[in-house]
Amino acid sequence: MNTFLQQCVDAIGAKHVVVDPADMATYLTDWRRRFTGRALAVLRPGSVDEVALLVRLCNRFRIPVVPQGGNTGLVLGSVPDSSGTAVVMSLLRLNQIRSVDPVNNTITAEAGCILHHVQQAAVEANRLFPLSLAAEGSCTIGGNLATNAGGTAVLRYGNMRDLCLGLEVVTADGEIWSGLRGLRKDNTGFDLRDLFIGAEGALGIITAAVLKVFPQPRARLTAFAAMTTPAQALQLLALAQEHCGATLTGFELMSDFCMQLVNAHFPQLQLPFATSSPQYVLLELSDHESFAHAEAMLESLFADALEQEILHDAVVASSLAQSRALWSLREHVPLAQAEEGKNIKHDVSVPISRIAEFIAATDAFLQDAFPGCRMVTFGHLGDGNLHYNVSPAIGEAGDAFIARQADINRVVHDSVHRFGGSISAEHGLGALKRDEIRRYKSPLELRLMQSIKTALDPLNLMNPGKVI
Template sequence: MTDHPSNASVASAASADADAFVAACRDAIGAAHVLTDPHDTAPFLTDWRRRYTGAARAVLRPGTTQEVAAIVKLANTHRVALVPQGGNTGLAGGATPDAAGGQAVVNLARLNRTRALDPSNNTITVEAGVVLAEVQNQARAAQRLFPLSLAAEGSCTIGGNLSTNAGGTAVLRYGNTRELCLGLEVVTPQGEIWDGLRALRKDNTGYDLRDLYIGAEGTLGIITAAVMKLYPLPAANVTALAALPSPHAALDFLALAHRCAGPLLTGFELMSDFCLRLVGKHFPQLRYPFAEPHAQIVLLELSDNESEAHARTLFEQMMEQALESGLVEDAVVAENLAQSRAFWDLREHIPLAQAEEGLNVKHDIGVPISRIGTFIEETDAAIAQAVPGARMVTFGHLGDGNLHYNVQAPEGVDAPAFLAQYQAPLNRIVYDSVHRHHGTFSAEHGLGQLKVDEATHYKAGVEIALMRTLKTAFDPLGLMNPGKVLR
C-alpha cells in the first residue's frame, strides 16, 4: 500500500519552500528590501479604493531590472506566485495579492531612474517606478510635453500606467498609454530580460510583443522600463466650460469642436449637473460655474503651438457658432492659468466628492461616441425603474467615448446597505446596456480581479480561448499575477 502525504505535511512543505524563497530573496536584493513584518507590508496589501485587502509572504522591493529577474527566477524555483505593483493606485484590484498569504508582491518603486531623454527624437526612457508627474516635469524642462494626464499622476507610476493601458484626459488628441509607448524592457515569467527599448516609430520586424505586455496587468511578465513619446510643448492652452441642455447636444458640440479646432482639441470632458452639485456640497471652495443650472457641462481645452492669441480667436469663433446654433446655453473661458486650474479642479474633484457622499456603484464604460446620448437615456431609465431615487454621477472623457457612469444611493439611504443589495443587479443593467451598444465594461481601468468574471461573461468564447493560449504560452507555471485578467 502506498502512503500518501497528509494535507498537513503538504502545507508544511509549501511553507518551508516559501520561507526558503524569502531567504533567497534577501540574498538577491538585500534584507532591507524584503518586507515581512505586518506593519511594514500593510501599505502594499490594500488597493486604493480599499475594496480588496490581501496577504503576502513578503513584499519585495528590487532596485534594478537584474534584481527583478533574480526574483522571478527564484519564484520559478520555489513555485511562488508574484504580484507586480507600481504606485498602487489602480481601481480594479490588479496589484493586490489574494488572501491566502502565499504570494509575494513585487513593488517597483525603487526602479525610479530616467535612463535617457532625447529631445531631438522626442523620447524619454524611464524605469517602471518613475512617477507620472516626474515624467511630465522632465519633459517640460526640456520644452517638451508628455501628454498622459490623470488624477493619480502624483503617485501612479509609468509601469502601472503601461500595465493597465491608462487613459486620462488627453486620449482624444494623444491616445492611451499604448499609443505613447515605443519600446519596453520586460522580465519574462522565466526570469529572462527582453530588451525591447527601441526608440523607433517604424519597426516591422515580426510580432508586436510590446503591445501584448501593455494592458496585460503583469500577467505575462513584469515591465521594468519603457521608451515613451514626447511632443512639442504647446505655446498656449485655452480652457473653457460650456453649459448644454443634454448629452445629445454635447455630441453635436463635440462634432463642431472637431470641425473648428481639429487636432488642437486636446480635452473634452462631460459632467452632469449633479456631479458639480456634489463637488460644491463637499468642497464649497469649488463653486458651481454658472448662475443657472444646466443639465450637462463640458470642460474643453485647446492646445496651440502658434500663440495664445491664435488659440483664443479660434475658441471665440467656435463658441460663437455653438451659442448661435443653440448647442451651448452658456460658456465661460478661463482668463488665466489659475482659472484654468480651477476648471480642471471641478472635474478632478468629482470622484473625491463621491467618496465623501458615501459608497457608490462605479462603472468605467466605453461606447461608440455616436451612441453615448442614447446609452445615457436608456440606462438612466432602467436604473430609475430598478432603484427609484438613485442619483446618477455621470462624467468622463466624452471625446473618446469613455464615461464613468456611477450610481449613488438615493438621498437618506444607508450606503453600505444600498451597495450590498443593488451592486450586482445594477452592474448587470449597466453592462448589458453597454453590450447592446457594442461597448466595453472596462474602458481604462483594466480588469484586475474586479471584472475578471465579466470578461468571461461578455467576451466571445474564441477571444477568451485566445487569451488563455497566450497566458499559457508566456506563463506556463501560472506565477504571474494569478487571478487577474483571466481566472
C-alpha cells in the same frame, strides 16, 4: 519557505524583503480600501537584474508574483488575494529617468517613476508628456503601461499604448527582454510590446519604457460650456473638431449632479455660471501657433454653437489660475462622490455617437430597477469613455447599497454590451471584472487570451487570478 525568503534576502538585502504585517499593510490594501489581501512578503528590487533574479527564484519555488507600482488601481489588479501564497513585487525603487532625447522626442523611464516626475522631466527638456490623470502624483509609469491608462488627453494623444515606443520586460521565466527601441516604424514580426501593455502584469513585469514626448504648445486655452443634454454635448464635440482640429486635446462631460456634489463637499470650488444647467463640458485647446490663434478658434466655435442653439452659456479662462480652477471642478468629481458616501463605479466606453442614447436608456433601466439611485455621470466624451457611477438613493444605507453591486453592475454592463461598448475603458479587469468579462467576450476571444497566457506564463505565476 524560509529558504525562499532567505534567498530573496541574499539577492536584494534584508531591508527590501518586507515580511512584517504592519510594514506590508499598505501594499496589500487596494486604493479604495475595500479589500486587503495577504502575502508571503513584499519584495522591493532596485534594478531590472534584481527583478529577473527574484522572478527566477519565484519560478524555482513556484511562488506567484503580484507586480505593483503606485497601487492606485481600482479593479484589484495590484494587490494579492487572501491565500497568502504570493509575493508582491514592488517596482517603486526602479525610479530612474534613464535618458531624454528631445530630437527623437522620447524619454526612457523606469517602471517605478511617478507619472508627475516624467511629466516634469519632459518640461525640463521643453517637451510635453501628455498623459494626465487624477492619480498622477502617485501612480507609476509601469502601472500606467500595465493598464494602458488613458486620462484626459486621449482625444489628441491616445492611450498609453499610443505613447509607448519600446519596453523592457522581465518575462515569466526570469529573462530580460530588452525592447527599448525608440522607433516609430519597426515591422519585424509580432508586436511584443503591445502584448505586455494592458496585460496588468499577467504576462510579465514591465521594468522600463521608451515614451513619446511632444513639443510644448505655445498656448493652452480652457473653456467651460453649459448645455441641456448629452446630445448637445456631442454636437459641440463635432463642431469643436471641425473648428479646432488637432488643437482640441480635452473634452470632458459632467452632469449637473456632479457639480452639485462638488459644490456640497468643496464649496470653495464655484461654477462659473450664475445658474445651473443639466450638462457641462470642459474643453481644452493646445495650440502650437499662439494664444491669439487659439482664442480666435474658441470664439468662432462658441459663436457657431450659440447660433445653432447647442449651448446657452460658456466661459473661457483668461489666466492659468482660472484654467486650474475649471479643471479642479472636473478633478474633484470623484473626490466629492467619495465624500458623499459609498458608491458603485463603472469605467465604460461606448461608440461616441451613441453616448447620449446610452445615458438616457441606462438611466431609465437603473431607475426602474433601483428607484431613487443617483447617477454620477462624467468622463472623457471625446474618446467615448464614461465614468458612469451610481450613488444610493437619499437615505439608503451605504452598506445595503453596496450589497446590491452585482445587480447594479448587471444592468449597467448589459446596457454597455447592447450599445456595442466595453465594460472597462481604462481601468483594466484585475480581479474585480475578471469573471464579469466572460459574459461579454466570445469563447474564441477568451481561448485566444488563455493561449497567450499559457504560452508566456505556463506556470501561471504572473499575477494569477487577474484578467483571465
